[in-house]
Amino acid sequence: MFVDQTLIGSLDGSAEMVLHVPHDEGEVFKFDKPWEGLFAGYVTMLYVDGKYMLYYRGMPKAGSDGTTIESTCYAESTDGENWTRPNLGLYEYDGSKDNNIILAQLAPFSHNFCPFYDTNPDADPKQRFKAIAGTKRTELHGFVSPDGIHWTKLQDGPVLTDPKGAYDSQNVAFWSESEKCYVAYYRYFYKGKRTIARATSTDFVHWDEPVYMSYSDTDSLVPANHLYTNQTHPYFRAPHIYIATAARFMPGRRVLTPQQAKEVGVHPSYFNDTADAVFMTTRGGDRYDCTFEQGFVRPGPALGNWVSRTNYPVLNVVPTGDYEMSLYVNQEYGQPTANIHRYSLRLDGFASVQARGEKGSVTTKPLTFTGDQLAINFATSAAGSIQVEIQDAEGNPIPGYTLKDASETIGNAIDRPVRWKEKGYDVSELAGKTVRLKFVLDDADIYAFQFQSAGKKQLANK
Template sequence: MRTLIAVVALLVSQPLACLPSFAADGDVIDIGDRRELLVDHFLIDKLDNVRLVLNRPRDEGIALQFDKPWEGLFCGYCTVIKDGDLYRLYYRGRPEAGADGNQGEVYCYAESKDGIEWTKPDLDIFNVLGQKRNNVVLADAAPVTHNFCPMLDTRPGVPADQRFKAIGGTMRSGLVAMVSADGIHWKKLREQAVITTDMVPYKYMFDSQNLAFWSAHENQYVCYFRVFEDGIRRICRSTSDDFLNWSAPVLMQYRHPGGEAPIEHLYTNQTHPYFRAPHLYVAIAARFMPGRQVLSDEQARAINVSPQYFKDTSDAVLMTSRGGSFYDRTFLSGFIRPGIGAQNWVSRTNYPALNVVQTSPTEMSVYLNQDYAQPTSHLHRYSMRLDGFASAQAPYAGGQLVTKPLTFEGQELTINFGTSAAGEIRVEIQDPAGQPIPGFSLDDAQPQIGNEIRRVVRWKQGSDVSSLAGKTVRLRFVIKDADLYAFKFDKPGS
């Protein structure tokens, strides 16, 4: 039955009108001055000839080769952290196949000033393979070095020597917490694991990249980790006030506007607060298709992939969450598809790194571990416009999107959008019953034409909407041959 439902869900396209929302009917949603991205149906009441479209990132090429002797074919479980003007990259070094959590695994470090060009500093901390001039930040710490996953702790008042935190470990150890003042030198927060196997009601767990972060939205730490449920790789969530004591894990569920989302193997989840809208968690997960073999034995030998590492396929999918135990799988199709060439169709490749980071005034980047189990193993960069995971898109004939009732703070409405030369977006502000508010009707609205990350919306009398702040309104976006990526209420000049 589950398989039948999954197939039906996969065939359902985005309906053009009256898509359901996952907020309760009658609710008034307070968005304050938050930036809202068009990645789910949380704020949407009606769509008429408008659909939500997944925008696939652009291939920007190899970002970093895993070419040091202590790195190699089985590097993985990468994390990218933007720390002020410095980009930090952490990744597992593993030149040979072996059991999870073996002593041969280390964690490596690279850094960048722009997120595009990366260097590997000589840290001289650990002697690895007879060399101390290396970029290893963690060694001799198995099994933590199997899937060590750092975070920059943004909790107010965090002690300076715990500015960075990390978790790592397997079923053998549980999830062990570590801390660092500089992101380079690490120590255990305590000897005992903070999340143990006896807390988790599943047979297998932790054998993936597990992660944690401080959520300003929920005012607590959140951890997402891998389990097996009915033989399928799934995700659990736990929360904590102090990073030491964690709540009983909850199995994450999936929502899809066309019905029940398919239960697929998600090898990693890579859930993190989106840096321009931290109430929205973005998960660029590795979807794993066990036994879905593409390459023949001859093709596998030609690319010199390690034996048995070409029997499966994988890609990256996009999910979102606003906290709690649900992911919105608005889009079931692949977010980043495997590229051309046999090397992209081996087992456990195309796994996304944790965190999307800004890499130009208009661009953000996501990184994928590619050519896994091959001599050409590397980290690949993909780019997209700011806020551009998805968009509300209308054709030349035009359409409209109407929000649910909401309240806001601010004096101006700004949009991230792009039109054709013939296209436009106009915005009407309505009362809760759907009637235009005088001065903010569609006839009063100035057409917004162009392609900008931030455009102030105007009506005949100007852009000031402060008279409506705190009142319940609806937004009606009338869209022609254009994409709307996000909107936000701002103070002037913010």
């Protein structure tokens, strides 16, 4: 995907990297049960075997971090739009167990309980779901579950400790397919800023020494703004790329007047700041790529989203259609209308290389590949097109794969093979060799590319 600078060698002509705006599909979930309330938050979305699983903190009234007011709740959906709260009968609230609470009376772990589905092939099936939770007082404890609903603590003490760790936020963990280890990203403070640390583990119990993340836009350990939640997770179509839909917090940046705050019903202590979401990536290691400095999800026109600690993205971007993925956002925090909105994007569509007006091109750094065809995720206008040239490591066009040989690719598709006039779709003779790709764009966007194995017979029939 064209979400960072990793493979970009040069941009020429009108070509530029563009961050795309997610489309607000509206409210899909309201925190309107008595045990949920104004301060429901720190939400996680899992997509497992065709089912959407939603986890969040229930907190009907204000209180300090890690009190018995807090609980952990669960809802589920088959389409990502319509949600049910199963009556689990696990914990009592106000004299009844007729609720969807999966963790309660275990302070402070319901403050920021954050689960993941463990894709480690060697994971114990009885521990297929894992979670981390805790505050500075307890540090981060591990939890395990066979089904994502019935949870137990992994051990008495914490699994992850760091003297610099603050943990007073949503701390996240996952199994990394590319790094072959568990990875955690969590809150700490540095030079007065809310920022992010990272640790790794091979067994989820013993963690290596933490590293403290740096940022490409500041070239330092200090982010440009407070990062309240980091929401770092592997992108489901390219798990070697970790997407971070982080909450950018702007303390003291008040927008609402006291009268407006009263009108929207926000808690009196929660309208003196603002927040939105930004987009970062990392591929492991100690650095976030911050190619796009602008807001990713803005507060929008609703006054209730111009208050403290709102517009915080739900952890994980998930597929919601053959051509669509969705990002969910916790909005109108601290208000009776607290809810979750769904935002949609095309698959791989966080960002693109785009050319408008005049032609532009993007040329990759040298790379090697396996497979026998090149497919692209792209969109053109009716008059636009994309052509692809394959060059050698020094940038010389390879005969048969030059721009003159390249057919125009026109349309809008997630996965379209690229063709050359004489070679057809077959690039197998170049597999394993060092090459560069040059994409020439005419009123077009390219979101991603992938080398695939189609097979000789299939290529001959195209």
